Amino acid sequence: MEESILQTIKKMLGIMPSDDNWDEDILNHINSAFMTLYQLGFGSTPIFIEDEDTAWSDVLSIENYASVKTYIYDKVKVGFDPPQSGSLMGALEKQIAEYEWRLHIMVDK
Numbered sequence: 572m573e574e575s576i577l578q579t580i581k582k583m584l585g586i587m588p589s590d591d592n593w594d595e596d597i598l599n600h601i602n603s604a605f606m607t608l609y610q611l612g613f614g615s616t617p618i619f620i621e622d623e624d625t626a627w628s629d630v631l632s633i634e635n636y637a638s639v640k641t642y643i644y645d646k647v648k649v650g651f652d653p654p655q656s657g658s659l660m661g662a663l664e665k666q667i668a669e670y671e672w673r674l675h676i677m678v679d680k
Contacts, residue, residue, distance in 0.1 A: 573626035573627070573628050573629075574626055574627050574628075575623045575624070575625065575626055576601060576620055576623075576625050576626065576627055576630070576643075577594065577597065577598060577601065577620065577622065577623040577625070578623055579627070579640060580597060580601055580643060580644055580647050581593075581594075581597060583640075583644045584597070584644070584647065584648065584651065584652060593651070594622075594623070596651060597647060597651060598620060598621070598622075600646065600647040600650040600651050601620060601643055601647055602618075602619050602620060603646065603650070604642065604643045604646035604647060605617065605618040605619070605620075605630075605643070606618075607646070607671070608639070608642070608674065611671060611674060611675045611678065612675060612678040612679070613639075613674055613675075613678050614630075618630045627639075627640070638670060638673065638674060638677075639674070641670065642667065642670040642671070642674065645663055645666055645667050645670065646667060648663065649663055649664070649667065
């Protein structure tokens with residue numbers, strides 16, 4: 572089976588794959604991040620996932636994987652499990668802004 576978007580993000584958040592208590596919340600944050608990417612010009616149609624069956628390869632080409640995975644994780648982290656430290660939150664928000672800029676530039680090429 573290909574790598575599931577939901578399971579990847581859960582793993583990055585430190586949530587066990589078998590723990591589905593937070594899946595709906597995490598999916599909402601994932602879909603919000605994908606909507607932001609679409610609004611930045613990334614993709615020809617909005618991406619919406621409903622469960623763990625959607626794989627990265629279903630929605631992205633291979634060259635986009637690493638940067639988009641990190642961006643989606645960071646966006647989910649801020650919404651789902653934000654850092655308690657203001658300086659860590661600021662650093663995460665700066666990282667998100669940089670990824671948005673870089674992904675937008677990549678789309679424009």
